[in-house]
Amino acid sequence: MRNIFFILFIFSALKLFSQDSLSFEYVDRATYDYYRAGNWIDLVKIGEKAEKQGIDYYYLNYRMGVSWYMREDYMLSAHYFEKALEQNQGALTDSFFVTLLMNDYLQTKRFAKAELLKMYHPRENMRNRKYTKFVSQIYAEGGKALANNINNKAFTERKYYYFKEINQFKDLSYVNTDIQGYISPYMKYQVAFSGLSISRFMFFKEFPDTFQQDYVINQSYIFGGLNINYKNFYINPAFNLPGYNSDELRIVGMDSIYGRNIYDTVSIRARNVVFSLRAGMNFRRLKLGLTGSYSDIKGNNQMQLGAEVVYFPGGNLNTYLITQLTTRWENNVAYLVFRQKFGMKFASFLWGEMRLTLGDMRNFNADNGYYVYNTYDNLKSLTDISLIFVVTENLQLNFVFQHMLKENRVISYPSKFNPVLETTDYYFQQINLIGGIQWNF
Secondary structure (H helix, E strand, O other), X not given: OHHHHHHHHXXXXXXXXXXXXXXXXXXXXXXXXXXXXXXXXXXXXXXXXXXHOOOOXXXXXXXXXXXXXXXXXXHHHHHHHHHHHHHOHHHHHOHHHHHHHHHHHHHOOOHHHHHHHHHHOOXXXXXXXXXXXXXXXXXXXXXXXXXXXXXXXXXXXXXXXXXXXXXXXXXXXXXXXEXXXXXXOOEEEEEEEEEEEEEEEEEEEEOOEEEEEEEEEEEEEEEEEEEEEEOOEEEEEEEEEEEEEEEEEEEEEEOOXXXXXXXXXXXXXXXXXXXXXXXXXXXXXXXXXXXXXXXXXXXXXXXXXXXXXXXXXXXXXXXXXXXXXXXXEEOOEEEEEEEEEEEEEEEOOEEEEEEEEEEOOOOEEXXXXXXXXXXXXXXXXXXXXEEEEEEEOOEEEEEEEEEEEEEEXXXXXXXXXXXXXXXXXXXEEEEEEEEXXXXXX
């Protein structure tokens, strides 16, 4: 009896296996029938199952490429068309194949690949078009900032102490220009200049005298970077040169007779450097990369190392998620910074983006060193909401609402005979309103 049950079990298992196992002949016949009928969903189901079982040939990849194209998943469509092209270079003479693959590249803004493929396109206007121009994009933006006033809290804190130092943010104005283009189909450059004019308030109390000053910090940033792509690999070296200048009220010495601090306005000038590098690979709908940087901002050597995942759920640019986790080291202390970005196409004329950054961002740099947060106040969180209006194919307008949660510090000590510094941290909110315009060529 046991032998009969064992034989029945083996027979059932073999039957199930035979149902799940696909033959080349079945895959070829079924995918061809689905292809002719325009049944893209079932074609993809069989194609993915066949792929898992090691069935991989030109016509299957061709049909899979068309199926994903019809479902507007241009990334997976390009993936299968490229596999088909590796198996048969003769596909470059197929005008339908070339037209769809070319549109895959254009829909996902892979202009370098479109540039290399265009010579095979059946339409003359597509063959004559330049996709990797030396200047492909110019962007300019500017904005203002508002912040809640915490003077009352700062002045009330340790009101009767012998010494107190307050250095508070008031407002800022901001401008940025950015130019991007191609040096070759495989290499894209980006250069940018940013300028900030920051108004602050400085206050010293040394009983019974007080010293105060409204002053302006001018910060500039010169950014340069390369985006080098080869097959499915990418590498982005970049640098940023943050500049700083201001005339600030400072303690410059000690009176030897009375034992009191000496105050004077000090001219401060600095030019720092940020070197950064991003590298990774493209996997169908995913980009996986590593990021790193070195900087010497404010005389502190700082290192950053992070990982990022870029995911396109629909296989096109209509929706995207970017997740980054970065560790930075400064003064032998490690800090974590988390960033999440979500973008979506709402209509043919409107895009939206939202970004959240959390962590200790003192001297932190983001987006491969493009943004550098080298301010007096410690930035604790950053939320961006952007609306992008597509006016024409070559012109778009950007509107950005930015919320910052910052940490300010008051330094004091109780008496001349007890000069042990005590600190109190205050959180305040800063709102940035930014408008931009972008020209595409």
